[in-house]
Amino acid sequence: MGITYEDFLDLDYEPTDEDLVCTFRIDPATGMSTEAAASRVASESSNGTWAALQTGADFTDMGATTFDIDGDLIRVAYPAGLFEPGNMPQVLSCIAGNIMGMKAVDTIRLLDCEWPESVVSAYPGPLYGSSVREEIFGVTDRPITATVPKPKVGLSTAAHAQVGYDAWVGGVDLLKDDENLTDQAFNPFSDRLTESLSLRDDAEDETGEKKSYLINVTADTQTMLDRVDEVAAQGGEYVMVDIITAGWAGLQTVRERTEKHGLAIHAHRAMHAAFDRLPAHGVSMRVLAQVSRLCGVDQLHTGTAGLGKLANEDTVGINEWLAGDLHGATDVLPVASGGLHPGLLPDLLDATGTNVCVQLGGGIHGHPDGTRAGAVALRSAIDAYVEGRAITEAAEETPELAVALDKWGTETPR
Ligand SMILES: O=C(O)[C@H](O)COP(=O)(O)O
Numbered sequence: 440m441g442i443t444y445e446d447f448l449d450l451d452y453e454p455t456d457e458d459l460v461c462t463f464r465i466d467p468a469t470g471m472s473t474e475a476a477a478s479r480v481a482s483e484s485s486n487g488t489w490a491a492l493q494t495g496a497d498f499t500d501m502g503a504t505t506f507d508i509d510g511d512l513i514r515v516a517y518p519a520g521l522f523e524p525g526n527m528p529q530v531l532s533c534i535a536g537n538i539m540g541m542k543a544v545d546t547i548r549l550l551d552c553e554w555p556e557s558v559v560s561a562y563p564g565p566l567y568g569s570s571v572r573e574e575i576f577g578v579t580d581r582p583i584t585a586t587v588p589k590p591k592v593g594l595s596t597a598a599h600a601q602v603g604y605d606a607w608v609g610g611v612d613l614l615k616d617d618e619n620l621t622d623q624a625f626n627p628f629s630d631r632l633t634e635s636l637s638l639r640d641d642a643e644d645e646t647g648e649k650k651s652y653l654i655n656v657t658a659d660t661q662t663m664l665d666r667v668d669e670v671a672a673q674g675g676e677y678v679m680v681d682i683i684t685a686g687w688a689g690l691q692t693v694r695e696r697t698e699k700h701g702l703a704i705h706a707h708r709a710m711h712a713a714f715d716r717l718p719a720h721g722v723s724m725r726v727l728a729q730v731s732r733l734c735g736v737d738q739l740h741t742g743t744a745g746l747g748k749l750a751n752e753d754t755v756g757i758n759e760w761l762a763g764d765l766h767g768a769t770d771v772l773p774v775a776s777g778g779l780h781p782g783l784l785p786d787l788l789d790a791t792g793t794n795v796c797v798q799l800g801g802g803i804h805g806h807p808d809g810t811r812a813g814a815v816a817l818r819s820a821i822d823a824y825v826e827g828r829a830i831t832e833a834a835e836e837t838p839e840l841a842v843a844l845d846k847w848g849t850e851t852p853r
């Protein structure tokens with residue numbers, strides 16, 4: 440008698456401290472019981488397959504166990520030995536691999552993971568996490584702010600850097616590249632790095648504040664490493680990586696190199712919605728955020744608590760997880776971005792708290808009086824919130840904020 444998939448269900452099993460426990464929501468295929476589908480999930484994601492095995496050789500039992508079924512929710516325990524230490528692609532090939540497409544389920548959603556110390560300790564975690572606020576900017580009491588020049592691609596290097604300068608002197612902390620700006624002919628990476636950091640220095644002299652730049656290094660892994668070295672050599676503090684499109688292996692390699700230079704990683708999550716937008720299927724943003732923290736990003740886009748332009752999951756819950764204990768791993772600074780403008784800030788910060796980075800693109804560059812006025816409006820709104828004042832009161836002293844509130848009010852854009 441070989442291994443059958445029923446061998447992967449044991450409702451009396453109690454997970455050990457060494458197990459990685461995953462919660463899935465499943466919709467079994469027509470004609471398949473929840474128990475059978477739940478067993479197939481544990482089987483296919485660990486050491487089983489569709490057939491009863493007759494291999495007849497000795498092996499180490501790396502089978503996972505479905506130990507809990509509660510309606511359409513199932514919990515699966517994976518032995519730590521199933522996982523190669525520090526290899527995130529291999530982990531995901533187990534817990535979010537073939538099972539996402541197998542016919543035993545119509546849909547399957549990886550909702551959450553409980554990561555044991557034995558798995559977590561093989562990953563670096565973030566170098567700085569939310570301490571970037573203090574360590575880079577010397578700020579403790581307010582959210583840090585960022586802006587993406589718009590149009591998101593097509594600006595010349597000089598124009599892009601000038602928009603950054605205007606935003607910096609208007610009160611923004613971070614210039615950020617957009618997710619699809621890397622090294623195109625209209626704005627080459629190296630020129631953009633040099634010109635932006637030069638204007639960053641000017642903006643620092645003018646304002647007396649620390650300013651920084653999130654330059655997008657996303658490319659094949661070797662090119663990313665070269666770009667990380669270049670950013671360090673030119674005096675940058677951060678690199679930005681499109682972590683989903685670049686892939687976890689590339690991110691892990693970049694994380695090793697940034698540690699050498701003491702650089703922070705800003706993680707853009709473009710394409711996450713291919714995994715998490717449809718609620719019944721895929722991988723939740725919560726799990727993508729967990730994986731990002733293990734791999735060592737310092738800042739991560741986690742949505743706008745439903746206030747901005749993008750469909751969101753549980754921003755607040757994800758942010759709480761990113762700030763919570765994970766066997767001593769550093770936290771991650773959440774980034775709220777996508778369709779924000781000054782009028783939305785009080786509700787946003789009420790939901791997220793102030794230990795965040797707030798990014799406004801259109802909400803700054805769409806200001807009727809231009810980028811610098813848009814940046815002044817953002818900073819004024821942030822400062823007012825932290826001081827416990829209404830932003831409408833601050834708008835009486837700061838005409839740039841009054842203009843922004845007049846234009847956008849508190850509407851949610853699409
Ligand atoms: O990459 C981002 O975060 C976006 O470019 C946000 O742009 P927006 O503030 O104009 O929505």
Ligand SMILES: [Mg+2]
Nearest residue numbers: 587591617618
């Ligand atoms: Mg963008």
